[in-house]
Amino acid sequence: MLDFDGTLAPIVRDPARASLGRGMAASLARLAKRNDVVMAVISGRSLADLKQRVRLANIYYAGCHGFEMEGPGWSYLHPRMARVETQVKKLEDRLRTTLAGVQGTIIENKRYALTVHYRRAPRKEHPRIGRLVRQAGDPFRTWLRMEPGRMIHEFRPAVAWGKDKAVAQLMRRHRKDEPYPIFLGDDVTDEPAFEFLKGKGLTIKIDSDERAGRTAAILRLRSQRQVMAFLRSLT
Ligand SMILES: [Mg+2]
Missing domain, CATH: 3.30.70.1020 (Trehalose-6-phosphate phosphatase related protein; domain 2)
Structure with a gap:
């Protein structure tokens, strides 16, 4: 489970220009092809925006922090x-x-x-x-x-919601596969997911700041380059 901005794509001055680097796109595509990997990109961006930036079929997308989600043969929209x-x-x-x-x-x-x-x-x-x-x-x-x-x-x-709820839904959908959850994120909005996965899986905060603040994540990576190396190590 991957956040987009600041995790997969570098933060840029104009958010409309954020994109995956070529290396990152290739790493994601390779990982998504594995039969034993379920991939999800979970972002604050709208679902439509997110899909158009990632462009991978057969993975899960959670837009607006998970208020709208879509995956192979499945979709979800919060009733409100x-x-x-x-x-x-x-x-x-x-x-x-x-x-x-x-x-x-x-x-x-x-x-x-x-x-x-x-x-x-x-x-x-x-x-x-x-x-x-x-x-x-x-x-x-x-x-x-x-x-x-x-x-x-x-x-x-104004609904009690966060990326943790999106993670919970995905975990539930794949319960029978007994997945080992891995979540990467860089922002305060990723913290509820880090908290939720405590004792359940691996959580990684992407943070280039040496004086970085508190996080519930287990590990820290410093750059998109390191994220890419990590994703490659899984394929
Ligand atoms: Mg982010």
Whole structure:
């Protein structure tokens, strides 16, 4: 089970340009072909966006942290998502107005979630952006909850959910195979999955920062190059 941004693909200034390196794509394809491997990519990106960036058939995809999932002959959508989609559209309209004059922000409608990226905004604007985004999101709080991330403010459905739930569903689907779960991720949104897999499998945090903070993951890798070497070691 693999996160996408910061795990398989390097973090880039414009999230729309994030992509797998050629070596990584080849390593994934090779690993996915093994009969004894079930592969899943679990991301905060929308399902459609994620699939188009990974482009592998016969693997699982979990978009929006697992609110929408798809795999060989199977799909899942959380029952509250139709209402959430409408609320995301309204919030998007509001934010486009609110942030119109703020340089360097990108609003991304992920269908069941919404992300404001501020990596490209001047540092001194960051506090103001946070304030404006919080105010805009306030009327939507019954449906959407604001969560922090790496240089992003993200609104996710106000439903008790996280990547741990996506992992649990995948584990359940493959219970009879008695899989040994391996999960790689780089962000705070991956921590619930690390926690969930404690004592059950292998968890790896991708972190290039020497002063990295606490994580529930067992191991640490420093770069996409190391992730690739790890994936190759499994094939
Ligand atoms: Mg990530």
